[in-house]
Amino acid sequence: MTEQRSFPRSVRLVSAETDLAQNGALLHAVSSAAGDVPALLALAGEAGSSWPKPGGGQTGLLWELLASVASVDVAAGRIFEPHLDAQAILAQAGHPQNERGGLWGVFAAEGPGSRLEARADGAGVQLSGAKPWCSLAPLLDRAIITAHTETGGRAAFAVDLRHPGVACEEPVWVARGLREIPSGTVHFSQVPAVPVGGDDWYFSRPGFAWGGMGVAACWLGGAVAVARGYRESLIAAAGRGREPDQIALAALGEADRILTSTLRYLGRVAEWIDGGVDTQEAGGSAWGEALRVRGTVAAAVERVLSLVSTNSGPGPLAFDEPYAKRMADLALYVRQHHAMRDDAQLGKLTLAGDGPW
Structure with missing residues (x-):
């Protein structure tokens, strides 16, 4: 079942729907450059000089942009994210702008x-x-x-x-x-x-946790694109006279439930970061929250990939190149999550009292 192709769309995390149109030029540029790594790197370089930094008051907007880029092309998100992270790290360490040039x-x-x-x-x-x-x-x-x-x-x-x-x-x-x-x-x-920074500064700063959550925003953007493609394929099939059955609708409903709740959770965490909440008062550390976010997003991605792949069958994987590429890109990218090892880290923190419950 081949999915319909639509114009690139933003993933809404914190912005009003009416404000998302301003991302149109960027997303069209990413779509046009997909597969052209030097062109995507050039776009990432431009973003690095203008996009917000995590913890600076617009973390939600940063993650929204990363998710939107990854929804157009998962590989593009994988290219943008480390350059943006490097720019944030240098800023957190106090390196001036003139030392941050290049890719x-x-x-x-x-x-x-x-x-x-x-x-x-x-x-x-x-x-x-x-x-x-x-x-x-x-x-x-x-x-x-x-x-x-x-x-x-x-x-x-x-x-x-x-x-x-x-x-x-x-x-x-x-x-x-x-x-x-x-x-x-x-x-x-x-x-x-x-x-x-000095010894162990890189790993102990709050920005290490923020950067890990930025990667999760890319994973989530890719999952949104997978679910959108599935929805569009159902609409296209209905237009050909094949209405979706209850199984197909249940898969779409579960994907909606998972993605909507995960996007809202990520938006709330961005507000928590920008609000400068004292971690002790909030009942948790920045790294503990990063482990929760990354684990929650990874589970959401894995489930959406499974739902869509199972209900779409082998056809798109065999004959629909954009669909097959997105599924393969996202399945590999989300393996940056360390699964039960990360949950074990979180369990250790929880056992020590790091948690909101």
């Missing part, structure tokens, strides 16, 4: 057999070693990268990816999802680095 990534993952170390020398700090999961590194100008320090902690550093000591592996990327965004290992050999 940025954020590389904080660890992996077996890979270790990146920061060592001080007479001229400052240098990075040596390997860093896994560096998406689009060959196409970026700079990145915020976490490395192990001489004191035994981990810290964030700003690095010029064009430095001759940086070597990007050609990733063996067999995934069917996010095929235009391969993630490989990058090797560093005595590469100068600028500290961004």
